[in-house]
Amino acid sequence: MKTFILFLIPVALLGVVIALFVLTGGAGLNAKPAAPIESIDFERTEMHEGTIALTIRNTGPDPLSLGYIAIRDLVATYTAKPSGPIPRMGTAIITIAYPWVRGEAYDIVLFTANAIPFSTTIGAAAETLPVSAITMLSFTLIGLYVGVLPVFLGIFWLPALRKLGPNAFTWLMALTIGLLIFLGIDAVAEAFEKQGGLGSPFQGPGLIGIGGIGAFMLLDALSKRRSLAKDDEASTNERIALRISMGIGLHNLGEGLAIGSAFMLGEANLGMFFVIGFILQNITEGLGIIAPLVKQKPSVKYLAGLGLLGGGPAIVGTWLGGLVAIPAMSVFFLALGAGAVLEVAFEIGKFIAKKSSALPFTIFSGVLSGMALLYVTGILIK
Structure with missing residues (x-):
């Protein structure tokens, strides 16, 4: 038991140091980035008739809100599931209503609410196989x-x-x-x-x-x-x-x-x-x-x-x-x-x-x- 307590003391002190750093706003610096730090991973693309579904993951440090989506420089309508801000490391499925044509290439640009763009490319559009x-x-x-x-x-x-x-x-x-x-x-x-x-x-x-x-x-x-x-x-x-x-x-x-x-x-x-x-x-x-x-x-x-x-x-x-x-x-x-x-x-x-x-x-x-x-x-x- 004594050995366990001796190991626990540095951990407890570390917690105190971290809490002190947070409560003082980063040692009093209160430094904030000039622009929001945002990052998105495109993990999966599914294509069905009239729709393109993108699975994205927020890999940035803060929750992320979506803005608008452009395909071939034209704004496209979409729905997000779940709706609302995406938490850090959280995922969302973006379903875009778009009349894609088989075999054609598409550049998709997703803008966050802070107007930061993230792009992905579909090399040759094709119907995604259904899970069956x-x-x-x-x-x-x-x-x-x-x-x-x-x-x-x-x-x-x-x-x-x-x-x-x-x-x-x-x-x-x-x-x-x-x-x-x-x-x-x-x-x-x-x-x-x-x-x-x-x-x-x-x-x-x-x-x-x-x-x-x-x-x-x-x-x-x-x-x-x-x-x-x-x-x-x-x-x-x-x-x-x-x-x-x-x-x-x-x-x-x-x-x-x-x-x-x-x-x-x-x-x-x-x-x-x-x-x-x-x-x-x-x-x-x-x-x-x-x-x-x-x-x-x-x-x-x-x-x-x-x-x-x-x-x-x-x-x-x-x-x-x-x-x-x-x-x-x-x-x-x-x-x-x-x-x-x-x-x-x-x-x-x-x-x-x-x-x-x-x-x-x-x-x-x-x-x-x-x-x-x-x-x-x-x-x-x-």
């Missing part, structure tokens, strides 16, 4: 095409890979490292690109750090805890395959978010482009999952579990991307996937260094080949 059982089924099928089926197709290479010699096995493990490193770098880059659109309260770089470093350290802690047990080589390889599958699964969750958002926003062509590219790319992920199992004879049930763990999250991602589409969530999951795959790459590297006697060039060529393979397939996506 058919839509959910479509997202599920997209997730299957993007994540589950390609990963399983990659797993089917296992019988052929069993004929490889020791050096070829090491090269294959190095190839897996290259795949994972490329996926991690790509996810980090995409996360930083997306965080640029977040409001300052979300602290995008910090959010990326929490997701990426948190995932890396969690998997590393689990690995060290597991390493205390004396596993044989087969168990170690199965554990590595499981962690590769987990890391790839987290990465595919982020991919699913991007695809679900593209389809829900009516960007069907972009979504189809993504799907075809991801199908080709994710076959290599299945290859990475089975690489540690070349010397084992895992059961079909075990392989099926790895495939679902690696590819299944893509289905969940398409659901979340289509139905929720919160930008901060996308950034966090991308960072989470990046940290996971990079940690697994680190663990495989330690495994190779400990178990393999292959020449350094074998490892170098494997890592580089893995990265180059995803670079080539990524050309179809970017």
